[in-house]
Amino acid sequence: MNVLGFVLTNFWSLLVLAFLGLVGLRIGWRARRYGATRKELRYVLRRSPFYFVVLVFCFFAAAPFFIMFLHTFKTDGDLYRRPQPFVYRQEPTLEHLDTLFNNTAYLDFIRNSVLVGVAVVIITLLLSLPAAYALARLTGRWGERAGILMFLVYLVPPTLLFIPMFRIVVLLGLKDSPLSLIVVYPSFTVPFSMWLLQGFFKAVPPELEEAALVDGYNRVEAFLRVVLPLSLPGIISTVVFAFTLTLHEFIYGLVFIADTSQRTLSVGVPTELILGDVYFWQPLLAAALIVAIPVGLAYNLFLDSLVQGFTMGAVKG
Amino acid sequence: MSVVEISGLRKHFDAVRAVDGVDLSIQPGEFLVILGPSGCGKTTLMRMIAGLEKPTAGSIHIGDADVTELPPRKRGVSMVFQSYALYPHMNVYNNIAFPLKAQRREKKFDRATMRGKVEAIARLLEIDTLLDRRPRQLSGGQRQRVAIARAMVTQPAVLLLDEPLSNLDAKLRANARDELKDFQRSSNITAVFVTHDQIEAMGLGDRIVVMAEGKIQQVGTPQRIYDDPANEFVATFLGSPSMNILRAQSHRFGFRPEHFLPKTLQDNPNNSVSFDYFVKRVEYLGSDRLIYGYVGGHENELTLAKVPSNVRAALDIENEYEFAVQRENIKYFHEASGERIEAQMAGADW
Numbered sequence: 316m317n318v319l320g321f322v323l324t325n326f327w328s329l330l331v332l333a334f335l336g337l338v339g340l341r342i343g344w345r346a347r348r349y350g351a352t353r354k355e356l357r358y359v360l361r362r363s364p365f366y367f368v369v370l371v372f373c374f375f376a377a378a379p380f381f382i383m384f385l386h387t388f389k390t391d392g393d394l395y396r397r398p399q400p401f402v403y404r405q406e407p408t409l410e411h412l413d414t415l416f417n418n419t420a421y422l423d424f425i426r427n428s429v430l431v432g433v434a435v436v437i438i439t440l441l442l443s444l445p446a447a448y449a450l451a452r453l454t455g456r457w458g459e460r461a462g463i464l465m466f467l468v469y470l471v472p473p474t475l476l477f478i479p480m481f482r483i484v485v486l487l488g489l490k491d492s493p494l495s496l497i498v499v500y501p502s503f504t505v506p507f508s509m510w511l512l513q514g515f516f517k518a519v520p521p522e523l524e525e526a527a528l529v530d531g532y533n534r535v536e537a538f539l540r541v542v543l544p545l546s547l548p549g550i551i552s553t554v555v556f557a558f559t560l561t562l563h564e565f566i567y568g569l570v571f572i573a574d575t576s577q578r579t580l581s582v583g584v585p586t587e588l589i590l591g592d593v594y595f596w597q598p599l600l601a602a603a604l605i606v607a608i609p610v611g612l613a614y615n616l617f618l619d620s621l622v623q624g625f626t627m628g629a630v631k632g
Numbered sequence: 633m634s635v636v637e638i639s640g641l642r643k644h645f646d647a648v649r650a651v652d653g654v655d656l657s658i659q660p661g662e663f664l665v666i667l668g669p670s671g672c673g674k675t676t677l678m679r680m681i682a683g684l685e686k687p688t689a690g691s692i693h694i695g696d697a698d699v700t701e702l703p704p705r706k707r708g709v710s711m712v713f714q715s716y717a718l719y720p721h722m723n724v725y726n727n728i729a730f731p732l733k734a735q736r737r738e739k740k741f742d743r744a745t746m747r748g749k750v751e752a753i754a755r756l757l758e759i760d761t762l763l764d765r766r767p768r769q770l771s772g773g774q775r776q777r778v779a780i781a782r783a784m785v786t787q788p789a790v791l792l793l794d795e796p797l798s799n800l801d802a803k804l805r806a807n808a809r810d811e812l813k814d815f816q817r818s819s820n821i822t823a824v825f826v827t828h829d830q831i832e833a834m835g836l837g838d839r840i841v842v843m844a845e846g847k848i849q850q851v852g853t854p855q856r857i858y859d860d861p862a863n864e865f866v867a868t869f870l871g872s873p874s875m876n877i878l879r880a881q882s883h884r885f886g887f888r889p890e891h892f893l894p895k896t897l898q899d900n901p902n903n904s905v906s907f908d909y910f911v912k913r914v915e916y917l918g919s920d921r922l923i924y925g926y927v928g929g930h931e932n933e934l935t936l937a938k939v940p941s942n943v944r945a946a947l948d949i950e951n952e953y954e955f956a957v958q959r960e961n962i963k964y965f966h967e968a969s970g971e972r973i974e975a976q977m978a979g980a981d982w
Contacts, residue, residue: 520715522713522714522715522717523717525682525684525704525713525717526711527719528684528703528705529683529684529704529709530710530730531734531735531786532734533703533705544721
C-alpha cells in the first residue's frame with residue numbers, strides 16, 4: 316500500500332526518470348553498436364550526472380511556462396475541480412485568449428509597452444554611453460565618486476519618488492500619456508545602464524584607444540570605431556536589461572496613467588484581469604506567457620554577454 | 633637638422649617627477665634607444681613625443697613644427713605598443729589599413745592605392761598571407777609584425793617603439809631584434825626604441841640614451857656608453873655582471889669583472905694595478921668562470937671577476953691570488969655625486 320501510494324503521488328517524476336533511463340540505455344546500446352569503446356562509454360557515464368543536474372534545473376525553469384501554457388486553454392470547470400487534473404479533463408478552449416484579445420486592451424498594452432521600452436532604451440543609450448565612457452576613463456578620485464553618486468540615485472525606490480514625479484508629470488501636461496513614462500523611466504534605467512556599461516568600457520584596454528589616436532583619429536572617432544564595436548556584447552545586454560526594467564515597472568505606470576488604453580502591460584494586465592478578489596487566471600497566465608516568450612528568447616540569445624555583464628559589474632564596477 | 637628636437641621637457645604627476653628636464657635631439661635615419669630601469673620615465677618621455685601625454689613644461693619639435701600642443705594625429709608619428717594594441721575586431725588587412733583610412737579624408741586616394749600600400753608593407757614584413765586573419769589567430773611574432781606594418785604604412789617621420797620585443801619568448805626575441813634592425817636600416821626610418829633590456833639596447837641602438845629618475849644620464853654610441861660611462865649609475869647599469877665599485881678615501885673607483893684578471897694574463901703588466909684577490913666561490917658558466925671574492929683592504933665589498941674558460945690557471949676557493957686591472961680600465965667617481973672624475977683628481981695613488 317505504501318509503495319503504491321509513493322508511486323501514485325510521484326507518478327510524474329517516476330515517469331520522467333524511467334524515460335531518461337530508457338533513453339540512456341538506448342543511447343548506450345546504439346553507441347556500442349557503432350563501435351564506441353568501453354572507455355568512451357565510461358566517459359559518457361562520468362559526465363552524465365552533470366547533465367542530469369542541468370536537466371533538473373531546466374525542468375524547474377521550464378515547468379512554470381509549461382503550466383501557464385496548459386492553463387491558458389483550461390475551462391473554468393477543469394481549473395476549479397479538486398483534485399485539479401494536470402492536463403485536460405474537459406475539451407481545451409480558446410475562450411480565454413478571446414477574452415484577453417477582444418475584451419481587454421491587451422494589444423494596446425503591448426503597443427504602449429513596446430513604444431515606451433524602445434523610446435526609453437534609445438534615450439538611455441544616448442545618455443549612458445558617453446557617461447559610462449567618461450566614468451570608465453576618468454579614473455581619478457572625483458570620477459569614481461561621481462559614478463557612485465549616480466548609482467545611489469538608482470537605489471532611491473520609486474515608492475519614495477512617485478508622488479513628486481507625479482507632480483512633475485502633471486506640470487509637463489503628460490498625465491495619462493505613455494510619454495510620461497518615457498520621461499520618467501530613464502531616471503532609473505540611465506544610472507543602471509551607466510554602471511553596467513562602465514564595466515564593459517573598463518575592460519577595453521586604453522592602449523587600443525591610444526593606438527587609434529596615434530593612427531590619426533580623434534577621441535570621438537576612437538570611441539566610435541574601437542571602443543563601441545569591442546563593447547557590443549555589453550551594449551546588447553544593457554539594451555535587454557533596460558528594456559526589461561521598463562517592462563516590469565509597476566508603480567509609475569499605475570500612478571501616471573489612469574486611461575486604460577494608454578496603460579502598459581505591467582499595469583494594464585493586472586488591473587483589467589483582477590477585479591476585486593476575482594482573478595481571471597487563464598487570461599492572466601496567457602498574458603504573462605505571451606510577453607515572457609520573446610523576452611526569454613532575447614535573454615537566451617545573449618546569455619553569455621549577460622553573464623559577463625553581471626560579473627564584470629560585480630568585479631570591476 | 634634633427635627630426636625631433638626636445639628641450640627642457642618635464643612631466644610631473646602630482647609630486648612625482650616622471651620626466652625631469654630632458655633635452656634631446658634625434659637625427660634622421662638613426663635608431664635611438666632609450667634605456668633605463670622601470671620607473672625612470674622612459675615610457676613617459678616616449679608618450680610625450682607621441683602626444684599621448686601632455687608635458688608639464690618644455691617643448692617638442694618634429695621637423696620644423698612645434699608639436700608640443702598638438703594631438704597625436706597631427707604629429708606625423710606612429711607607435712608600436714608593448715602589447716601591440718592590435719584591434720581585435722578587425723582582420724590584419726583592416727588593422728594595417730586603419731591609419732590610411734584616417735588619412736583618406738584629407739589626402740584623397742582611392743581604395744586601390746590603399747590596398748596597394750597595405751600589400752606592399754605586408755610583403756615587406758612577410759605577413760602578406762595573413763591579411764584575412766584576426767589578431768587572436770596570430771602568433772606573438774606575427775602580431776609584432778602586424779603592429780610594425782600598421783605603424784609604418786603611413787611612412788611616419790618617426791617610429792616609436794615601446795618595448796615591442798618584451799612579449800616575445802627569448803628565442804624569438806633575438807631573431808626579431810635582428811629583423812627589426814634590418815628593416816629599420818633598409819627603410820631608413822628614424823626609430824625611437826624604449827627598453828629596459830641592455831642587451832637589446834646595445835644590439836639595436838645607433839645611439840643609446842640612458843635615463844634614470846627622469847633625467848638623461850648619458851647619450852652616446854653603445855661602445856661609448858659601455859667603455860666611457862658618464863657616472864656611476866651608467867657604469868653599474870650596463871654590463872652583466874655589473875661593474876665592481878670599491879670605496880677609496882675620497883672617491884669611489886670601479887672596474888668591470890672581465891677586466892679583472894690574474895696578473896700573469898695581463899697584456900701589459902707594467903701598466904696595470906694589482907690587487908690581492910681572495911676567492912670565495914667559483915661559478916662555471918661555460919664560456920667563462922665567474923669568481924666571487926674580495927680584494928685586500930675591501931673585505932666588505934663583494935668583487936667579481938670574469939675569467940674566460942680557456943684560461944686554465946687554477947683558481948681555487950679560499951685561496952689568494954694576484955689579480956690586476958689595466959690602468960685605463962679603472963674608472964673613478966666622485967664620492968657625493970657619483971660623476972666620473974679623472975684619476976689625478978681622485979688622487980689615485982698607484
